[in-house]
Amino acid sequence: MAGLMKLGCLVFVFVIAAGPITAKAALSCGEVNSNLKPCTGYLTNGGITSPGPQCCNGVRKLNGMVLTTLDRRQACRCIKNAARNVGPGLNADRAAGIPRRCGIKIPYSTQIRFNTKCNTYIC
Numbered sequence: 001m002a003g004l005m006k007l008g009c010l011v012f013v014f015v016i017a018a019g020p021i022t023a024k025a026a027l028s029c030g031e032v033n034s035n036l037k038p039c040t041g042y043l044t045n046g047g048i049t050s051p052g053p054q055c056c057n058g059v060r061k062l063n064g065m066v067l068t069t070l071d072r073r074q075a076c077r078c079i080k081n082a083a084r085n086v087g088p089g090l091n092a093d094r095a096a097g098i099p100r101r102c103g104i105k106i107p108y109s110t111q112i113r114f115n116t117k118c119n120t121y122i123c
Helices: 002-015 029-043 052-065 069-083 094-100
Strands: none
Touching: 002 069, 002 094, 029 052, 029 094, 052 069
């Protein structure tokens, strides 16, 4: 589970699209985690050499779920919290490249890191 969250931490920003602000984020950390879980094997320096269709589908689905600023900020917080529990096995370069490898076009260039201020940088 920890590897999943660190994955999300680096991938999340790449899958966010701009959207209107709403009163309450409807996105849960469980939804974020479940969508990024299929990417864990690819991101943890294992023998898997590509993200795979389940990983790409999860990233696409998460991209479609973060429609509002509050949703994006909530997903950022979920990813950061999970990433704190992950050890050094995460391959950050692979995480950053998932959108490109999956053919997902995103208009967002900032990566979420441990020091990213979700309420400031995620719009």
